[in-house]
Amino acid sequence: MSALPIRAAVRSDGAFLADMTVEAATWRAGAVRPRHEVLSSPEHSRYIAGWMRPGDAGFVAESPTGEPVGAAWYRMLPRDEPGFGWVGTGVPELIIGVRPVWRAHGTGRALLQRLVDHARTQGFARISLSVERDNYAVSLYRSEGFAVVRRGIGRDAMVKRLR
Template identity: 75%
Template sequence: MASSFRIRPAVAADGVFLGDMVVEAANWRPGGARPRHEVMDGADHRRYVAGWLRPGDAGFVAEDANGEPVGAAWYRMLPRSEPGFGYVGTGVPELIIGVRPIWRAHGVGRALLQRLCEHAGAAGYARISLSVERGNFASSLYRSEGFAVVRSGMGRDTMVKRLR
């Protein structure tokens, strides 16, 4: 597999693919794949894509040389009344990222993460948050990109990066 990819802004039509990436993120453990409907039927995961590209949403999609999407990173502003796993407060967007397994460890996740954080900073946000389950190999990527654990919960950590 060639590791050449490009990154483009996410558009409204990417909603289904973003749902696929929520499923990839939820199924990070080898051999622990839950079917799409099982992951997306619950409000805990569905909130990350429902009504995609509403005001305050932003994201990027990585595509392979054939234009097929292979990963995505995006953020949403979730309300205090319906917080996401990585909610830290009003005015702090929550980041979601997913990469197809065959494309992991090829720089796709890092490139998406960097692009999204640059965008969030340029949009005026001071911080961005995410949630990661303990043991997920992505934790080391987040730490290397400046995220720090601000809260530990039931098997997961909430991480925040200062953008300015």
């Protein structure tokens, strides 16, 4: 488990969440996709545009020096503008990103657990995400109780029941 401090995300974390959206979109080693290209695409910008809207919640992990190194957050996306992992109205979709040097040290797991616990306390029955099938994070999600509910082309929507 990560020993890094984790704090609630605030409105001013929007730019960092954008960075983490880019990390999530370019998780493969050697993947190069310009930041502006990722963030200008509607598929990715919907996860951060207008952060912090009503219903948004998230957490940020910080290094011992106080630098943000990872984040997990969720949004309530509408049926007419669904995210990759949209499974239904009233189900928050989570996004998670961790800087490469901090991966595989428990940072992502700690963020994920914190966000799931928060969603449960907010009364949600389920939480969803989307993951590319060859992403090593699939094993993390499975170990945390997420199950595939919809298969897509190269990516799957996964859900965790919270009650």
